[in-house]
Amino acid sequence: MSQVLHSPPPATTGTEPRTDTPTETPAQLAARYGLSVSGARPTLRDYVRQLWARRHFITAFATAKLTAQYSQAKLGQVWQVANPLLNAAVYYLIFGLLMGTKKGVPDYVPFLVTGVFVWTFTQSSIMAGTRAISGSLGLVRALHFPRASLPLSYCLQQLQQLLFSMAALVVILLAFRVPVAASWLLVVPTLALQFVFNAGVAMVMARIGAKTPDISQLMPFVLRTWMYASGVMFSMDRILADRNLPAFVHVLLECNPAAVYIDLMRFALIDSFHRDQLPTHVWAIAAGWALLAGVGGFIYFWKAEETYGRG
Structure with missing residues (x-):
């Protein structure tokens, strides 16, 4: 039998070059092949651009929700005006x-109805914002937007x-012989500032409500307390004049954003509501609240963009 001899492997000196390549990290592999994290939060600029691109969806969705709101009622869209009018009638009584x-x-009747309509706008926006994410989880999880x-x-x-509701308010103003005036044009900037404020607070509450749905059960009590401090049913300047309140309480009530927007609307529409009944620098206060709530609320909501619909 022949014997096969095996030569021993050559000795290594430790100076030979390595032939294996280091393993790439997942981040390096993703960068090489152009992959990105699914559902990652975009930059603030890109987020604003995406929202603007979907402006038609936002408008159509809002209109569809408004149309469907009273679709099961026999009076249909009449309730859009009847609801705030009935609230005003109860508050008047x-x-x-x-x-x-x-x-x-x-x-007093135009004074009260104006306050009720303007307050309802803020109240309904905040309550709807509280349930915006938690009440639309099917849409949030199904579509990317x-x-x-x-x-x-x-x-x-x-x-x-x-x-x-404002169309009904105009009829009430004319019925109580409130004259049409150039100051009615101030309704436009007032509503614009209030909308920005409402949207900002709604986005704050949407993020909180997405994590804590029970907040929607607490908000009616918070909003009711806020309403009583906003002069919806009574003249705020008379309350402040008739009571010896501490200085900081006086400032808080005067700068209350809901009261500021209500007073601005009354000043715009009712000729008997005079400028001296408004807080000092009222337009600066209204713009400041809109800027603080609008920008701050938007950034606060955007910070948690990738978490909505998960968990």
């Missing part, structure tokens, strides 16, 4: 007649509903 808050307030579209569309829906 309780506060105007029983509690006597109409004493010393000229044009900037999630801020939802609270913005709900706020736009409430603005459209307010415009229907």
Whole structure:
């Protein structure tokens, strides 16, 4: 038998070059092949660009929600005006007649109806924003779109509903012989500032409501308290003049954003509501609240963009 001899492997000195290549990290592999994280938060500029590209969807979604809101009711869209009018009638009965808050307030019915309509716009926008994500999880999980579209569309829906109510308000103003004046044009900037403020707060509440849906059960109590501090049913300047309140409480009530927008609307529409009843620098306060809530709320909502619909 022949014997096969095996020569031993050559000795290594440790100086030979390595033939294996280091393993790439997942991040390096993703960069090489142009991959990106699914659902990652875009930059703020890109996010704004995406929202603008979907402006038609936001408008159509708001209009569809408004149309469907009373589709099952026999009176249909009449309830868009009837609901705030009925609220105003109840407040007039309780506060105007029983509690006597109409004493010393000229044009009390236009005063009250204006306050109720403007407050309802803020209240409904915030409540809708609270449920914007948690109540639309099927849509959020099925489609890819900037999630801020939802609270913005709900706020736009409430603005459209307010415009229907404003038509009824004009009839009430004329019925109580409130003259048409150039100051009515101030309604446009007032509503623009209020819409930005409402949208910002709605986006804050949308992010909170996405993580804590129970917040929607608490908000009606918070909003009711806010309403009573906003002069919806009574003249705020008379309350501040008749009571010896601490200075900081006086400032808080004067700078209350809901009261500021209500007073601006009353000043624009009702000739008996005079400039001296407005807080000092009222337009600066209104613009400041809109800027703070609008920009701050938008950034706060955008920061959690990739978390909505998960968990």
